[in-house]
Amino acid sequence: MGFMNLFKQLLGDDWGVHPDDHKGPAADQPLRVMPVPARLYLPLQQHLGSAARPCVLVGQQVKKGELIAEAQGMVSAPLHAPTSGTITAVTEITAPHPSGLSLPAIILEADGSDTWIDLSGCEDPFALTPMEIGKRVAAAGVVGLGGAAFPSAVKLTGASRAKVTTLVMNGGECEPYLSCDDRQMRDQAAGIVDGIRIMLHATGATEALVGIEDNKPEAIAAMQAAAAGVANVRICPVPARYPMGSEKQLIHVLTGKEVPADGRAFDIGVVVHNVGTALAMRAAIREGKPLISRIVTVNGACAAQPGNIEVRIGTLAEEVIAFAGGIKGDGIGLARRVMGGPMMGMQIPHWRVPVVKGTSGILAFNATEVAEQSPDPCIRCGSCVKACPMGLLPLEMSARIRNEAFDEAIGLGLKDCIACGCCAYVCPSKIPLVQYFVHAKGELAAQDRAKLRNDATKKLAQQRQERLDREAREKAEAAAKRKAEREAAAAAKAAAEAAKAAATVNPETQGESA
């Protein structure tokens, strides 16, 4: 493999980057389970799609696993109480986002008893129809745990409708520092394989390909052992290379197929799920448990005791870090706080931000790790071109964006950019390329919204004008009609009067004439 890789590199077929993975020592530490904190902060939007709608009242007692916010819209996910306790507020809290803006959330005060509601599991998931499985997964609030947090049920039912043939399981975990999937594959391989079989049943796919990067030999071994007796689940070690865990790249490596630029994985008969999601789905189907906890990797040079921790959704990062062993040296030397992985994760303004369903890591970086530096001019070295897994020209795109020539940037493939960060990672001038692309995409989205709004306003104005014109026309017509009627009436009256007058006058005239 090493020789082939070298050969491919020489030939230039070397998309992506090979960052130092920093998986250890966190990956090798046994999983720790964090006790329920006193208070949980549950944002209503923890997934892609529309936010959930609260269905509890302040002061209401809830049990662990009880529905507290329901899904609204086609793409959405409900929210469940991660422990038993009292709803103390439905308010705004700091979002897990670099802006530090607030977003609506439910605050739950734990009562300490941690009692479940009555769970209704299912002994034989394979007796359920795919539709029923989809419904149950949706009701359990399961979302993709790899980071994007797309509602899983939408993908399941969509896949079954699109008649996909291949289920690709993403165990790549290509982000450096993160090891939550690795840990789960090592510890709960049998559960994951069971979850995969349920997914195969639910999607109608004929085989599952589990892609695991070859820098996780223990996980590969455990999964191979667990999948030994299962015919249609294949464990496929893939070369460790970032972003191997990106949907399009993993599909390409495992199946050789490319997702069309304007299409989705369904279109080529593939659906991708994260291995952690398989476990969450299995719990939802077999035990009826909603998604109320997840595994988070605490890592980074400033983390005193890196490791993987199972935490309830809604726990503050601050408390997770305190449980994990705190920050080295009381935070001196801490340069950046990140939620998610170092390549695509978000910087957060402070630690008082809750863990949400898509939080895979809490990272405390020192200055050396983030390597912050003011950018130098682009020397057109082309490193970004070689690194881009999508085959784009990041240097050309950023040059266009700097001149606000967004259309040209789109022509160069801006919309194909997956914001993986490879270009900025390799850039010798440390140009924040991803920032340019995110900025441009935001600007374009704003332009689209403005255009929509303009169009809508224009349409409304046009409709109003038409209505006014119509009304004026009708009024004019009515007036004309009335006038005509009046005139007709007047004419008739005049005629009648004339006739009458004639009748009355006639005798006179007759008399006169007589």
Add this chain to the structure above:
Amino acid sequence: MMPVTLVAQPVASPHAHGGNSVRRTMIRVQAALVPATLYGFWLYGWPSFFLWCLTLGACLGFEALSLKLAGNTRIRASLLDGSAALTGWLLAMTLPPWAPWWVAVLGGFIAIVIGKQVFGGLGQNVFNPAMVARVALLVSFPLPLTQWVQPLPMIHLPAPDLVEGLRIFLTSLPLPDAMTSATLLGHSKTELSRGVDLLQVLAASQTPALSWLGMRAGSFGESAAVLIFAGGLYLLITRVISWHTPLAVLAGVAIPAAIGHAIDPGRYLSVEAHVLSGALMLGAFFIATDYVTSPNTGSGQIVFGLGVGFLTWIIRTVGGYPEGMAFAVLLMNSLTPVIDRFIKPRILGRDRKGRPLDVPEPEGT
């Protein structure tokens, strides 16, 4: 927790960096030039050392001056990135080893001010600055730029000592005939133009020798093909450059040379003579691979390299100058934007023309 760490500027991902920098790249290229440079000092003595020092110094000085005039606030950082020093170094490598002091200063001025800073500084220039200076000097001052001194290794008796070297460097007196010699390319061109067959020319005893080690008249740094090649290999291994450009340049010269030599050895020099002569090795590994002025994609670099190689051969064979590397590089530099426009990588999920791939029909329907 310190209050300063509470407010952090929001920064887009990624929150990690591979560690490469402009400075590291430039230093690696300079490190690759060290063996050939030291060997050049040994071959051509003190005058070549002074020439090298002054060319580098002139480039750094003009860089600082330009940045200051442009109101740049990061002069120190810009000088330390090593790009100006590298330009000076490469220019020095291509100059005749005993060129006088003003060639170095003027070359530095042309390279940095006209070749680079007027375009907007690092990364903005269209043409390779060192080659701009080389060509401008050659066209303007053909005599001092074509006086090739015979190698006189420092241990030889007639080699100039420190003071003598300084005198040669500063006074720019014409060199005694006994010490100069034509290059192989120059010699063959002259003889060919006199109507002498190449076979006779090369058989004659006073013909400049061909040597991998550069024990012959030539530019200060480019005659030791084997050392330049070693430096190029180092750049390939450290992945500062990729194989596309150098291989294409060498192929661009070697293929027509092989064909020509096979057809008429009396008119066309052999592949070996072409590859080991003049600036070809230096050009293939150090000049044509210049990031700023060459295409960004592998395929683009192959087209670019073949162009450079082929034009070099054309100029050497039928052009007015014995050596054409610098001209070829400049010509292809001007084509770089066009090459970059037409040769782009294929985007995943799209065809070569940028249209989305077709959605395959579902099987069984």
